[in-house]
Each structure stands twice: as C-alpha cells, then as structure tokens.
Amino acid sequence: MRLARVMLAAMLLASTAVAGVREVELSLPLRPKMAFTGHEKLYIGPFVRENKGDEAGPDLRFDVGAEFERYLRRMLRKEAKFTLVPSVDGLRPPTTDTLKLERDTEFWRELGSRTGADYIIAGAIDFEIQDRSGYKTEEYTSPLDGRTYYRQVMVEQTGFTYDIMVDVYDARSGQLVLQEPLKDFQERPERNFDEFTGMFANLYALENQLIGVFVPRTVKSKRMLFKP
Amino acid sequence: MGWRNVLVAGFVVLLAGCASSGPDLSKARDEMEVGVEAGQRGYWREALFRFERAQKASPDDPEVLNNVAVALEAVGRYDDALATYKKALAAAPKNQTLRRNYARFAEFFTSFARGVKPKGEPNATR
Numbered sequence: 001m002r003l004a005r006v007m008l009a010a011m012l013l014a015s016t017a018v019a020g021v022r023e024v025e026l027s028l029p030l031r032p033k034m035a036f037t038g039h040e041k042l043y044i045g046p047f048v049r050e051n052k053g054d055e056a057g058p059d060l061r062f063d064v065g066a067e068f069e070r071y072l073r074r075m076l077r078k079e080a081k082f083t084l085v086p087s088v089d090g091l092r093p094p095t096t097d098t099l100k101l102e103r104d105t106e107f108w109r110e111l112g113s114r115t116g117a118d119y120i121i122a123g124a125i126d127f128e129i130q131d132r133s134g135y136k137t138e139e140y141t142s143p144l145d146g147r148t149y150y151r152q153v154m155v156e157q158t159g160f161t162y163d164i165m166v167d168v169y170d171a172r173s174g175q176l177v178l179q180e181p182l183k184d185f186q187e188r189p190e191r192n193f194d195e196f197t198g199m200f201a202n203l204y205a206l207e208n209q210l211i212g213v214f215v216p217r218t219v220k221s222k223r224m225l226f227k228p
Numbered sequence: 229m230g231w232r233n234v235l236v237a238g239f240v241v242l243l244a245g246c247a248s249s250g251p252d253l254s255k256a257r258d259e260m261e262v263g264v265e266a267g268q269r270g271y272w273r274e275a276l277f278r279f280e281r282a283q284k285a286s287p288d289d290p291e292v293l294n295n296v297a298v299a300l301e302a303v304g305r306y307d308d309a310l311a312t313y314k315k316a317l318a319a320a321p322k323n324q325t326l327r328r329n330y331a332r333f334a335e336f337f338t339s340f341a342r343g344v345k346p347k348g349e350p351n352a353t354r
Contacts, residue, residue, distance in 0.1 A: 021325055022264055022267075022268060024267050024268055024298070026298070026301060026302050028301070028336050028340070029304070029340070030336075030339055030340055030343060031340060031342075031343025032343055033342070033343060212343075216343075219336065221332055221336055222332070223298045223301070223329050223332065223333075224294075224298075224325045224328065224329055225263075225264045225267055225268075225294070225295050225298055226260070226264075226291035226292075226294055226295055226325070227260065227261065227264045228256075228257040228260045228261060228291075
C-alpha cells in the first residue's frame with residue numbers, strides 16, 4: 001500500500017513538473033509625445049516659477065527656471081540631434097500668470113521669429129521644500145524582558161516636490177501644441193537637506209519621462225511563456 | 229492486492245490522457261517547446277511562427293494563446309497582441325500568469341498609445 005502511495009505521488013509530481021513557465025524579457029518601444037523628426041530647431045525657455053495659491057515660494061539660492069533650462073539643454077544635447085537655439089538675453093515674459101502666458105500667441109510667435117526656432121519649449125515650475133520632521137510611532141522589543149513596546153521617535157526628513165508643466169509651442173503660429181505635466185516627490189532623511197541636491201534628485205527621477213516627450217525610448221518588460 | 233489495482237488504474241488514467249490528446253496536441257506541444265526556446269534566445273519571429281502553428285493545432289488553449297500574444301508583442305503587433313490576450317483571458321479568466329502578462333502589456337500599451345507616430349510613418353504598425 002505504501003509503494004502505491006509513493007508511486008501515485010510520483011506520478012502527480014511528474015504531471016505537474018512537465019508543464020511550466022519561462023520568463024522572457026521584451027524590449028518595447030515608447031513613442032515620443034511630439035512628432036519630431038529629430039532635426040528641428042528648438043528654443044528652450046522661459047520656464048516661470050509658479051506658486052500655489054497666494055503663498056510665496058521658498059527663498060532659494062538659485063533660479064529654478066534657469067537651472068531647469070540648463071538641465072534640459074544638456075539632456076537634449078546628449079540624447080537627441082535637435083539644433084538648440086541660443087538663449088535670448090534678458091527675455092522677460094509679458095506676464096507671470098501661466099494661463100495668460102499660454103494663450104499669448106503673439107509673444108510666442110515673436111520669440112519664434114526672433115530666434116528662428118521651429119518650436120519653443122517653455123513652461124511653469126513649482127518647486128516646494130517641506131520640513132517633514134516630526135514624531136513617529138516605532139515598535140521595539142525590549143532586550144530586558146523581550147516584550148514589544150511602542151515609542152515615539154523624532155524623525156528628521158526633508159521633502160522636495162517638483163511639479164513641472166512642459167509646454168511646446170509652434171514657433172511659427174505661436175500656438176500651444178503640447179502640454180505635458182510631470183511631477184516628482186523625493187524624501188531625504190535629514191532636516192534642512194540641501195535644496196539644490198534635492199531639486200536634482202527630482203530632476204534625475206523625471207529624466208526618463210522628460211526625454212520621452214522628445215525622443216522615442218525603449219523599455220524592458222518581463223513576460224511569462226508557458227512551456228508544455 | 230488493492231495497491232496494485234490503484235497503480236494500474238493510475239497508469240490507465242495517464243495513458244488515456246496521452247491517447248486522448250492525439251497527434252494534434254502532441255504537435256502543439258512540440259511547436260510550443262521550440263517556440264519557447266526561440267523566444268528565450270530572442271528569435272521572436274521564429275517563436276511567433278511556432279506558436280501560431282501550435283494555435284492551429286489547439287486553437288482555444290489559453291497557454292498557447294498567451295504565448296502567441298507575447299510573441300506578437302515582441303514583434304510589435306500590439307493590436308493583435310491585445311486581441312489575443314483577450315481571447316486567452318476569456319478562455320482562462322483566473323489564470324494568474326496570464327493575468328499578470330496582460331496587466332503588464334496593458335500598462336505598456338496605454339503608454340505607447342499616448343505617444344505620437346513618428347513623422348514619415350503615417351501607417352506605422354501599432
């Protein structure tokens with residue numbers, strides 16, 4: 001009887017082991033958000049700093065818009081073959097109201113004819129720094145009696161939120177042709193963490209999405225194949 | 229001698245299973261095996277060819293349909309992949325592997341569809 005049980009178990013195991021799955025990795029293309037050929041002339045900027053509600057943004061040691069322009073230029077030079085038109089010195093948008101600025105086709109057309117660009121990449125940035133330090137409940141096991149207790153511990157953290165609206169304008173008509181919102185949040189385990197480093201942590205996290213607006217990308221994705 | 233009867237019955241059931249599968253299912257299994265090998269090496273056109281032959285032999289098998297869908301994805305025929313995943317899910321709605329594959333495909337396909345076709349390729353395959 002024992003032998004029969006063993007044989008039956010072996011048969012069952014064999015029948016399940018025959019079928020299986022195999023993992024494979026696919027390289028899948030992602031199209032860009034804009035139908036560029038890759039050889040257009042692009043003008044980068046201006047990126048205006050936007051504040052939520054009536055609250056003034058934090059005083060920073062750097063210009064968020066200018067830093068983003070510099071970063072975007074460097075990234076596009078590295079990843080694509082666009083001709084990047086030099087910046088116009090002292091360019092000031094007619095308004096800081098981002099909604100009005102989006103609709104100001106005259107401003108964008110004029111900027112386009114001044115620079116000879118095909119498209120203008122501009123937008124609005126909201127960069128926030130939050131002191132997220134505070135007391136949090138933590139579970140710990142006492143080495144004296146081995147029991148679990150809860151205690152309040154002070155956790156020092158700084159949060160960085162980077163919210164950007166990338167606008168692409170047709171430089172000949174001044175019309176807005178694409179709007180792409182990108183957002184990232186990063187947390188650092190330190191109070192008063194350096195804001196510049198925090199901002200670049202946001203930008204590096206957004207890099208793949210940002211480049212995906214302009215050029216095609218490839219993503220790796222895993223799938224399962226059934227093997228009989 | 230009861231255990232002998234049990235053993236004989238087990239073998240009879242196993243043999244009956246093999247016999248009922250017939251030459252078509254055996255062929256489908258062979259094609260699937262070769263297709264999986266090809267897919268693992270990255271020869272996705274060969275894999276698709278094999279899986280489609282397996283599908284001819286066993287048209288409604290969800291595992292075959294899953295493999296066809298994965299190969300269709302790999303060669304860039306995303307609309308066909310979507311239709312095949314749906315057919316496979318209709319045949320086996322609770323198959324976890326199939327559902328996971330479909331979820332990953334749906335995530336990619338949504339993002340892909342949001343992009344624009346490159347200039348000069350108005351009829352690019354989706």
